[in-house]
Each structure stands twice: as structure tokens, then as C-alpha cells.
Amino acid sequence: MGECIFCRIVSGEIPAKKIYEDDLVLAFHDINPVAPVHFLVIPKAHVASMAELNAEHEAVMGRVMTVAARLAREQGATDGFRTIINTGRVGRQEVYHLHVHVIGGPDVLPAMLKR
Numbered sequence: 452m453g454e455c456i457f458c459r460i461v462s463g464e465i466p467a468k469k470i471y472e473d474d475l476v477l478a479f480h481d482i483n484p485v486a487p488v489h490f491l492v493i494p495k496a497h498v499a500s501m502a503e504l505n506a507e508h509e510a511v512m513g514r515v516m517t518v519a520a521r522l523a524r525e526q527g528a529t530d531g532f533r534t535i536i537n538t539g540r541v542g543r544q545e546v547y548h549l550h551v552h553v554i555g556g557p558d559v560l561p562a563m564l565k566r
């Protein structure tokens with residue numbers, strides 16, 4: 452966990468453009484945004500991926516989702532947005548600390564996946 456990049460952002464060891472933080476979650480702008488609005492919401496406590504979730508995470512994941520919705524609005528995504536959680540090899544997860552992407556902006560996003 453010592454080398455987990457998002458844990459290091461939580462601890463302040465690595466800088467990030469933080470948007471919001473409370474006892475359970477942290478939100479910060481993605482370093483490589485794919486749309487005008489692109490931020491990440493993470494549980495502060497390390498969870499490697501969505502595949503590791505269990506009943507003990509219900510409170511923190513509830514907080515992650517409600518914070519994501521409020522911040523999407525506050526960041527200007529008032530006409531919709533997309534949330535993405537990439538999980539594991541098949542989901543092409545790159546950072547193994549669970550994070551919800553919130554992606555939006557003025558324009559309609561491309562189709563979710565190509566058939």
C-alpha cells in the first residue's frame with residue numbers, strides 16, 4: 452500500500468488538485484482529463500478495486516456516490532455526466548485504488564462502448 456499512488460495523494464505525499472475531502476472520501480481532478488469535467492472520487496482507506504468490495508464498504512461507497520453527484524453539479528455537469536469504474540484486467544484498471552471517474556462537460560459524450 453506504501454507505493455499506492457492514490458494513498459499517497461490521500462496522505463498529501465503527492466500533490467493533486469483536490470476538490471473535496473471529508474472523513475471517508477477524497478475527490479480530485481484527473482491528471483489527464485478526457486473531457487472538460489473529469490474528476491475522481493475515492494475512498495480514503497485503500498481498496499484495490501471494486502472486485503474487493505464487501506458489506507463493510509457500504510457506508511463509504513454510499514458516500515462516494517453521493518459526493519460524486521453533488522460535485523458533478525458543482526463542477527458544471529448540470530445536464531448529465533458519465534461515471535466509470537474500471538475494474539481489474541478486463542476492465543483495464545490502471546490504478547489499483549478504487550476510484551469513480553466522473554466525466555462530463557457541455558457536449559454529449561461518445562457512445563459508451565462500440566459494438
Ligand code: 5GP
Pocket residue numbers: 456467468479480481482483484536537543544545546547
Ligand atoms: P483507471 O484506468 O485506473 O480507471 O484510471 C486511472 C486514472 O487515474 C487515469 O484517468 C489517470 O489519468 C489518473 N491518474 C493516474 N495517476 C494520477 C495522479 O498522480 N494524479 C491524478 N490526479 N490522476 C492520476
Ligand code: ZN
Pocket residue numbers: 452455456457458459496497498547548
Ligand atoms: Zn491506495
